[in-house]
Amino acid sequence: MKFIKQLIPSLFVSLVSILSIAQDRPPNIVLLMADDMGYECLSANGSTSYNTPFLDKLGKEGIRFNYAISQPLCTPSRVKIMTGSYNYRNYKSFGYLDVNEKTFGNLLKDAGYATCVVGKWQLNGVNSKFETPEKEMLKRPQHFGFDEYCLWNFIGGSGNRYANPNLYQNGNQLEGLEDAYGPDVVSDYAIDFMKRNKDRPFLVYYPMILTHNPFLPTPDSKEWKDKSMRLKGDKRYFKDMVEYTDKIALKLVNTINALGLEDDTIFIFTADNGTHYSITTETLNGAFKGGKGTMPDAGTHVPMVVYNPSKIKKGFDYNELFEFSDFLPTLAEAAGLPIPEKTDGKSFYPLFSNVNQPIRETAFIHYDPLKRANNKQWYGRFVRNKTYKLYSDNRFYNVSIDADEKHPIADTELTKKEFLLKEKFEAELNAAPPHHFKQSDEYPKKIK
Numbered sequence: 001m002k003f004i005k006q007l008i009p010s011l012f013v014s015l016v017s018i019l020s021i022a023q024d025r026p027p028n029i030v031l032l033m034a035d036d037m038g039y040e041c042l043s044a045n046g047s048t049s050y051n052t053p054f055l056d057k058l059g060k061e062g063i064r065f066n067y068a069i070s071q072p073l074c075t076p077s078r079v080k081i082m083t084g085s086y087n088y089r090n091y092k093s094f095g096y097l098d099v100n101e102k103t104f105g106n107l108l109k110d111a112g113y114a115t116c117v118v119g120k121w122q123l124n125g126v127n128s129k130f131e132t133p134e135k136e137m138l139k140r141p142q143h144f145g146f147d148e149y150c151l152w153n154f155i156g157g158s159g160n161r162y163a164n165p166n167l168y169q170n171g172n173q174l175e176g177l178e179d180a181y182g183p184d185v186v187s188d189y190a191i192d193f194m195k196r197n198k199d200r201p202f203l204v205y206y207p208m209i210l211t212h213n214p215f216l217p218t219p220d221s222k223e224w225k226d227k228s229m230r231l232k233g234d235k236r237y238f239k240d241m242v243e244y245t246d247k248i249a250l251k252l253v254n255t256i257n258a259l260g261l262e263d264d265t266i267f268i269f270t271a272d273n274g275t276h277y278s279i280t281t282e283t284l285n286g287a288f289k290g291g292k293g294t295m296p297d298a299g300t301h302v303p304m305v306v307y308n309p310s311k312i313k314k315g316f317d318y319n320e321l322f323e324f325s326d327f328l329p330t331l332a333e334a335a336g337l338p339i340p341e342k343t344d345g346k347s348f349y350p351l352f353s354n355v356n357q358p359i360r361e362t363a364f365i366h367y368d369p370l371k372r373a374n375n376k377q378w379y380g381r382f383v384r385n386k387t388y389k390l391y392s393d394n395r396f397y398n399v400s401i402d403a404d405e406k407h408p409i410a411d412t413e414l415t416k417k418e419f420l421l422k423e424k425f426e427a428e429l430n431a432a433p434p435h436h437f438k439q440s441d442e443y444p445k446k447i448k
Helices: 002-024 053-061 074-083 104-110 182-196 237-258 324-334 416-431
Strands: 028-034 063-069 114-120 148-152 202-207 265-271 280-283 286-289 301-307 316-318 363-367 380-384 388-391 396-398
Touching: 028 182, 028 237, 028 324, 053 063, 053 237, 053 265, 053 301, 074 324, 104 114, 104 202, 104 324, 114 182, 148 182, 182 202, 182 237, 237 265, 380 416, 388 416, 396 416
Parallel strands: 028 202, 028 265, 063 316, 114 148, 114 202
Antiparallel strands: 063 301, 265 301, 280 286, 363 380, 380 388, 388 396
């Protein structure tokens, strides 16, 4: 009895310590980034062409961002989101991430997180002058801080991404996927990773394979049952692909809930750039043509929702700017880390935590994908706020009424307020140094 009495205080102290550790545990982070899916694609954002009930629900119960600004093209966005830096600092080639860079994967791994990346990689320098030996490529995700991976567009010819996908998982090319669907394989791996690491903080970064062309049937399309139809493209399948993206988000969140981790997990959904230019979406405001690769809203305005029921008590629309350099400092602060000094972004973790968030006054985009020569639409810089936008070639627009940027405002037509704002934008553009890297004929010319 005396031993039991002595043991009870010790057990109480241990229990308090365990509870304290649990309370101090940083949040899990699950970040999905769809491929080529503009702001207009969510039904909550006005789409009448597609149904995205689950992402709409997350936005209603979490935070729906109405001014999330990406780069206009895939690799530029991937480099920016992972490093927190503007492209002129570290972007060297399409399909390549400089091995000297440190990503949010590195930061969170160093903070004790289990880390995983699944989906589309496109960062090994395949078909560029930076391509490295296959043996080194197989370890590249670990180099950037990811313990595990299951990825497409990884080595050599990228191969199929949807039916019968060409995927690499932790150093090995997967086999036996003849009847598999790539987005299911990689999302199932993410689910398995979460289950295996549920007792420690984890990061799942999921740059999605969907909804990039070719536009092909999904397992929910009636044509999927006919194997001869699985690789026959048609734009009508884009609807199915958007809706399958919504289904995958549901599958991941259901897993988080089943593991009892919904209050401990920040779930984020966004997209790398606007919708493919061949797709026109019907919306509540009329037809909207995709603008992937271009710098107006059709190429750079993307959906974004953040869900965390323990912190975000009531869903709301966030009507201020957010841009892709903001992810790294946000995730760093969420993990309890100091915000890196060299980041170009601003932390939005206060907003994610339902406390006061300093407003981002402007967004800066440097766009030079080093991919197409002698084509002005693929190069340029702009500074914008919610209403106005200034390009480095002096084009100035009121994008709130001219989203297609067809009517630049002449200097002689500026109001005093617009004149002062344009001067402020010019100063921000002039403060950014020129690109460190030059175009080269060694880079591939075709946008894919």
